[in-house]
Each structure stands twice: as C-alpha cells, then as structure tokens.
Amino acid sequence: MQPEISVIVPFYNEEESIHRMHSAIVDAVEPLGVPFEMVFVNDGSRDRTLEIATNIARADERVMVVNFRRNYGQTPAMAAGIEQANGRVLVTMDGDLQNDPRDIEQFLAKIDEGFDIVVGWRHNRQDKLVSRKIPSKIANWIIGKVTGVPIKDNGCSLKAYRAELIKAIPLYSEMHRFIPAVASIAGPRIAEIKVRHHARQFGPSRSMACPGSTRCCSTSW
Ligand code: UDP
Ligand code: MG
Numbered sequence: 001m002q003p004e005i006s007v008i009v010p011f012y013n014e015e016e017s018i019h020r021m022h023s024a025i026v027d028a029v030e031p032l033g034v035p036f037e038m039v040f041v042n043d044g045s046r047d048r049t050l051e052i053a054t055n056i057a058r059a060d061e062r063v064m065v066v067n068f069r070r071n072y073g074q075t076p077a078m079a080a081g082i083e084q085a086n087g088r089v090l091v092t093m094d095g096d097l098q099n100d101p102r103d104i105e106q107f108l109a110k111i112d113e114g115f116d117i118v119v120g121w122r123h124n125r126q127d128k129l130v131s132r133k134i135p136s137k138i139a140n141w142i143i144g145k146v147t148g149v150p151i152k153d154n155g156c157s158l159k160a161y162r163a164e165l166i167k168a169i170p171l172y173s174e175m176h177r178f179i180p181a182v183a184s185i186a187g188p189r190i191a192e193i194k195v196r197h198h199a200r201q202f203g204p205s206r207s208m209a210c211p212g213s214t215r216c217c218s219t220s221w
Contacts, residue, residue: 003062005029005036005108006087006163010077011053011095012043016202018052021095022063028101032108038063039081040095044071074207078157079171091160092176096206098126099158100196107160107193116165116188117180119151120158120195127199131208147181151192154178158195162188 007025011018022038029036040063042050050067057063066080078092089111093099103120110118125133136155144150154177161179169182180190 001035003037003087004034004089005104006039006081006085006090007036007101007104008039008041008078008081008085008090008092009095010041010043010074010081011045011049012071012074012077012206013045013047013049014095014202014206015045015047015049015052017096018049019056020097021101022056022060024097025101025104026060028104032105034108036062037086039066039085040064041066041077041081042068043073043077044068073174074157075171075174075176078176082166082171085163088163089160090163090166092157094157097201098198099156100198103158103193103195104160107158110191110193111160111162113191114189115191116162117183117190118160119153119180119190119192120156121153121192122156122197123152123194125153125197127197143178143181147178147184149181149184149190151180151190153192154180156195 007029009021025038040053042053042065053065057065064084066084068077068080082090089108091104091107093101107118127133140152140154143154165183165186165188166179169179184190
C-alpha cells in the first residue's frame, strides 16, 4: 500500500537516539490511522547507527534505510530521503530527539486545510543563546527581507510538504533551510506553526563539529 505520509530523518552518529526516534515516531503517527513510512538516512556515521537502523528496518517493514558511505551533511541526507520517499506528504525532522514527532499531527492537519508547506517554529528553542539563537534570529530576519517570505525559523528541520512540490526542488549545500523561500516562486500556501523543542540529549551538535571532516560545519543556526 502506498504510504500517505513519509517521515524522513537524517542520522549522523546518532546510535543513542535512533531507537528512541523510531519508537517516538511510531507512537505519534500510528494512532493517526493513516499508512506511513519512515525513511532513515544514515549520513556516513562512524558509530553503530547503520547497524541499528538496519535492525529496526528488519523488524518494521515501514522503515526504509538510505545509506551514505561517507558524511555528506544534513541537506544531502535530507535530499536523498526526499528522493526515495513514497508518501503523498513528506515530513522532515532531526534524528536527535530535539524535534518531537507528537507535533506531526498538527502538520498534517494544516496540509489537510490546504497548505502546501508547513514550517515549524521552535518558539521555545532549547539551544545556546549566543552561538545559536541570536545568529538564527538575525539570519531569519535577513532571509525574510531578501526573499519576501517572512518565516520566523527557517532552521527548524520539522517541516511538512506536499510531495510533488518538494520533489521538484533540487537541494544542495545547506539549502534545506531555504526550501520555503525557494518554493515560494511557485506560489505555494505556507503555514508556520509552533512546535516543541527539546535540548539535545546525547553529545554535541553533529552539524557544528565534524572532527576529521574538511566540510564546513559552522553554518548551523
Ligand atoms: N546530521 C546529518 N549529517 C550531518 C550533520 C547532522 O545527517 O553531517 C543530522 C543529525 O544526526 C541530526 C540532524 O541532522 O539528526 C540535525 O543535526 P544536529 O542536531 O547536529 O543539528 P543542530 O540541532 O545542532 O542544528
Ligand atoms: Mg540537533
């Protein structure tokens, strides 16, 4: 059966979170009574993320694993998941338990209302003030002015899209943060809703520090 919803999650060295993430998504989405799949993208993790993801997929046929042999970054990982997803509505979220799958229900309700893109706003963001929240406020303000699409929190990964719209947008570099602005050329209806946000439970941000990598990782906000 074709899934109605695809939940797409990138993982980079998230061996502590991935089981919890799977359970949290299932607990939140199963009660909604619509067919769904989970697309777990392993972004070249050097820990047991791939092994655990593969075991989860063996036990739950709704899980698809997409594997990168090296670390490409959050946007390419998300893009690969989007490309492979089969749902009519695609939901993207982080795999470190900072986003909360219990919010997915309100994203789907907005899509049902007729919106094409629904963007999360971490109004109570649990990240550092000086290194993350202040740069984020400035960046969001500038993006809003430049693009004419005033979104409070472009950096929030928790978003939902109609599949045909997001699949038509090529994603590269750190572009996952700008999808609503890029998509706005096609004139979609965009909604922004408040979401829960939790502090990172396990280790440091995977986007800010990538030891041994030549990729620039300081663009996370
Ligand atoms: N991530 C990824 N590849 C990377 C860096 C991060 O797939 O090169 C994943 C990471 O595992 C997490 C999500 O992207 O699921 C967000 O990353 P992170 O929590 O480090 O970003 P932050 O919340 O600090 O912006
Ligand atoms: Mg995080």
